[in-house]
Amino acid sequence: MDKPVLLASQSPRRRRLMAWLGVPFETAAVDTPEELDTPLASNPVALAASLAAEKAIASRAEGLAPDALVLCFDTIVVHDGRVLGKPADVADAWEMLRSLSGNTHQVVTGVALMCPGDREPRTFSAVTDVEMKTLTDCQIEAWMAAGTFLGCAGAYNIEAQVASVTDDECYQNVAGLPLCHLYAALKVLPDGCVPDGLHSPIAACDEALGRHCRLGPRLAAQRPPA
Numbered sequence: 603m604d605k606p607v608l609l610a611s612q613s614p615r616r617r618r619l620m621a622w623l624g625v626p627f628e629t630a631a632v633d634t635p636e637e638l639d640t641p642l643a644s645n646p647v648a649l650a651a652s653l654a655a656e657k658a659i660a661s662r663a664e665g666l667a668p669d670a671l672v673l674c675f676d677t678i679v680v681h682d683g684r685v686l687g688k689p690a691d692v693a694d695a696w697e698m699l700r701s702l703s704g705n706t707h708q709v710v711t712g713v714a715l716m717c718p719g720d721r722e723p724r725t726f727s728a729v730t731d732v733e734m735k736t737l738t739d740c741q742i743e744a745w746m747a748a749g750t751f752l753g754c755a756g757a758y759n760i761e762a763q764v765a766s767v768t769d770d771e772c773y774q775n776v777a778g779l780p781l782c783h784l785y786a787a788l789k790v791l792p793d794g795c796v797p798d799g800l801h802s803p804i805a806a807c808d809e810a811l812g813r814h815c816r817l818g819p820r821l822a823a824q825r826p827p828a
Contacts (some may be wrong), residue, residue, distance in 0.1 A: 606797045608667040610657055610674045611778075615761070619779045620673075622803035623788070625796065630666050632657045632674065638687050646680045650712030651725040653678075658714035658723040671795050672716040674723070677778045679756030681707035686756045695746060695757035702756060702765075704736035709755070709776045713784060717795035726787060728780035730772050734758075734765045769816045774807060781807055782818040789824075 607627035609620050620627055634656045642649040653676035661672050679686040681702055689695035709730045714723035737745075745764055751757045758764050760776040767773050774781040781803045788796050804818040 606670050608661065608670040608672045610661045610666070610672055613778055615759075615777045616675065616779045619774055619777065619781050619803070622781065622806040623785060624799040624801040625788075626799065627673075628667070628670075630661070632661045632664070632666070634660050636676070636687050638678065638685050643685050646678060646685055646708070646710045647712075647727040647729065649685065650676055650678050650710040650727045651714070652712065654712035654714035655723045655725050658716045662716065669718050671718070671791070671797075672714075672723075673784070674714040675711055675779055677709060677711045677755045677775075679707055679709055681705065681756075688755055689752055689757045691752075692746070695751050696742065698757040699737060699742050699745075702734040702758070703742075704734060706731055706733050707756070708732070711775050711778060711780050713780065713787065715787060715791065717791060724787075724791075726783070728772060728775045728783040730767055730775040730780075732760070732765050732767055732771075732776055737764060769813055772817055773811060773815070782815075782821040786821045786824050 607625055609616060609627050609629045610632040612629060612631045617629060636653060642652055654674045657674035658672050686698055689698055709732050710727050712725065712727045714725045716723045745751065745762055750759060767776060772780050772782065785803055788800055802822050804822060807818065808814055
């Protein structure tokens with residue numbers, strides 16, 4: 603691979619968000635089972651990080667870009683102590699959306715990073731509080747008619763405007779890639795792991811969303827540990 607970053611995801615949203623970081627990257631699909639019914643379900647932050655780590659380990663095992671920085675993500679939804687992944691079918695999606703309607707829930711995205719030579723991925727998770735609008739059956743039907751709900755944790759995509767977050771929360775985490783959290787993590791990786799060109803995504807994100815995020819600048823200002 604000519605480019606030194608591998609985004610192990612075929613998600614169009616993740617590809618678009620990665621571009622805002624300024625580093626060249628390639629994409630590849632890595633399929634691993636999303637096992638949500640495990641002891642880690644009681645700790646969604648650890649569960650999401652573990653699922654992302656499995657993807658990173660699988661990418662190395664499959665021989666994908668051994669000389670590249672590998673980035674993997676896995677997003678889950680947590681509501682009333684229940685972990686929601688992607689719906690199994692239409693009935694499952696209806697149940698998820700009805701339970702989320704009018705309520706606050708959490709979106710947790712696990713992130714795994716593997717520099718060339720790493721034996722284990724470096725992982726973390728980002729958590730965002732999300733307020734779901736009160737949805738009528740007609741609104742649920744209209745959203746599901748778009749046909750993309752089966753590929754979304756919790757059966758929804760925040761870009762469909764069925765949910766919202768405050769300016770102190772990471773909107774893009776709900777879209778599947780915690781952009782400023784990732785930027786902060788990339789800044790402290792060893793020299794030579796991240797290609798030249800990395801820059802803050804805050805301006806691009808604010809312009810796209812028409813808002814001024816308060817969380818991004820705090821994350822971007824974080825300094826490496828001494």
